[in-house]
Amino acid sequence: MNTSKLTLAVLGPGGVGGLIAALLARAEHRVICLAGDRTADVLRRDGLRVDSEQYGAFTAAVEADTRLREPVDAVFVTVKQTALDEALDRVPADVLGAAVVVPLLNGVDHLAVLRRRLPSAQIVAGTIRVEATRTAPGRIAHTSPFTQLELGAPVVEFAEVLRQAGLDVSVRDNESAVLWDKLAFLAPFALLTTRHRADVGTVRSGHRAELLAVLDEVAAVARAGGAPVTAEGLLSLFDRIPETMKSSMQRDAEAGLPLELDAIGGAVLRAGAAHGFATPATARLVAEVAQSTGRVA
Ligand SMILES: NC(=O)c1ccc[n+]([C@@H]2O[C@H](COP(=O)([O-])OP(=O)(O)OC[C@H]3O[C@@H](n4cnc5c(N)ncnc54)[C@H](OP(=O)(O)O)[C@@H]3O)[C@@H](O)[C@H]2O)c1
Numbered sequence: 001m002n003t004s005k006l007t008l009a010v011l012g013p014g015g016v017g018g019l020i021a022a023l024l025a026r027a028e029h030r031v032i033c034l035a036g037d038r039t040a041d042v043l044r045r046d047g048l049r050v051d052s053e054q055y056g057a058f059t060a061a062v063e064a065d066t067r068l069r070e071p072v073d074a075v076f077v078t079v080k081q082t083a084l085d086e087a088l089d090r091v092p093a094d095v096l097g098a099a100v101v102v103p104l105l106n107g108v109d110h111l112a113v114l115r116r117r118l119p120s121a122q123i124v125a126g127t128i129r130v131e132a133t134r135t136a137p138g139r140i141a142h143t144s145p146f147t148q149l150e151l152g153a154p155v156v157e158f159a160e161v162l163r164q165a166g167l168d169v170s171v172r173d174n175e176s177a178v179l180w181d182k183l184a185f186l187a188p189f190a191l192l193t194t195r196h197r198a199d200v201g202t203v204r205s206g207h208r209a210e211l212l213a214v215l216d217e218v219a220a221v222a223r224a225g226g227a228p229v230t231a232e233g234l235l236s237l238f239d240r241i242p243e244t245m246k247s248s249m250q251r252d253a254e255a256g257l258p259l260e261l262d263a264i265g266g267a268v269l270r271a272g273a274a275h276g277f278a279t280p281a282t283a284r285l286v287a288e289v290a291q292s293t294g295r296v297a
Contacts, residue, residue: 001100003161006073009034011087013043013062015132016104017078018140019147020167022048025060027165032072033064034090035137040064042137052142055166068095074158075121077103077114081263084110088117100158102126102151106186107263108179108225108271125152125175127182152178180225185234187268188214190249191285194259195292197250201243211238213281221268224275253293261289 006029010021013033025031025048033043043064051057067090068075075096079087084105101121103110114123131144148168151159152175159169172178192203192211204211212235219231252259265286272279 001073001157003157005029006161007032007070009068009072009075009091011075011077011091012079012083013039013048013064013138014078014080014134015140016128016130017076018048018134018138019050019052019130019132019142020076020078020104021062022050022058022060022140023055023147023165023167024162025062026058027161029161029165031060031062032068033062034068034087035064035066037066039137040066046138048138048140050140050142052140053145054142054147066090068092071095071097072099074100074102077101077105077110079105080258081105081107081110081260082258084113088113091118093118093120096121098122100124100155104128104149105263106182106260108176108183108267109263111175111179122153124155124158125178126150127178129182150178150181152176174226177226177228180222180227181229183264183267184218184222184227184229185237186247187218187264187282188234189238190247190260190264191282191289193247193250194253195285195289197253199243200238200241200245204238204243210281210285211235214285217272217277217279217282218268220277221272221275221279224277225271249289253289259289259293261286261293265289 008024009032010017011034013021013035021031021033043062047059047061049059098120102124104126127150129148132142135141151171159171162169215231215234219229222229249259268282269279
């Protein structure tokens with residue numbers, strides 16, 4: 001990979017993808033956003049507009065298309081899990097070839113989907129810790145003062161390219177641990193705040209027994225997945241975050257959007273079953289969220 005000027009595609013230029021695409025384009029890499037007709041038109045015409053607490057306000061010109069038509073060095077996959085299958089039709093495996101593909105979806109099961117759909121590509125597990133919202137096509141509000149990527153493969157030069165574009169990147173060699181480290185906190189946070197339609201302050205004071213039960217279950221499953229987490233460590237994280245914090249699953253539920261319930265809650269239940277752990281508190285929460293939001297568990 002000649003890292004001085006890369007050609008990168010971003011499948012799903014929303015909150016996460018739009019921010020990454022804009023940062024890479026600002027760093028003078030060639031960026032092709034893959035999106036539906038309407039969003040692609042807006043991006044071609046107006047570029048990506050980012051309002052960021054960390055990076056300031058800027059606009060970045062990007063290319064945009066509805067499908068990949070040429071090989072690229074790398075692809076970021078930043079659609080939600082509920083749109084993944086359909087969105088991948090925009091990335092023909094024979095066009096993509098052996099590119100690096102970094103999915104930044106929450107959850108764990110998308111890696112298998114990507115490896116099946118893009119068999120020649122180098123799929124590199126990734127997580128992102130950020131708060132970024134697509135407020136309109138091509139418009140991104142980045143409200144966290146950090147953007148932390150973790151990659152689960154030794155892609156050292158690629159990581160350096162991302163750092164030079166302004167991202168905070170760490171690299172580990174255990175992809176399962178990377179994904180479960182993130183999910184261990186996210187699953188309880190998303191499920192409890194969505195189920196109780198409450199911010200994290202209300203959850204940790206008003207639903208503490210349920211929080212403790214879910215943390216015990218999820219920590220055991222995440223440890224089996226390779227993440228060095230404990231229920232006590234997760235609880236102390238819960239107790240430290242600002243009390244008004246809401247999860248993105250909760251915001252999606254409030255907006256009537258599809259939920260990543262299967263990717264986030266379903267993944268814990270499947271991995272628990274595979275490792276022989278009982279997860280009754282998590283299973284009840286997943287069922288209740290599905291029922292209260294009219295989604296199928
Ligand atoms: N946002 C965050 O702060 C954050 C933080 C950590 C992790 N994550 C994870 O990152 C992933 C992406 O979340 P997000 O918040 O960035 O989602 P998002 O803002 O909803 O962006 C998703 C993008 O995918 C596009 N899309 C949907 N269907 C598509 C299709 N068939 N073909 C091409 N593009 C399609 C949407 O296009 P349109 O713009 O045309 O609707 C949108 O731009 C999720 O797994 C989420 O859990 C998000």
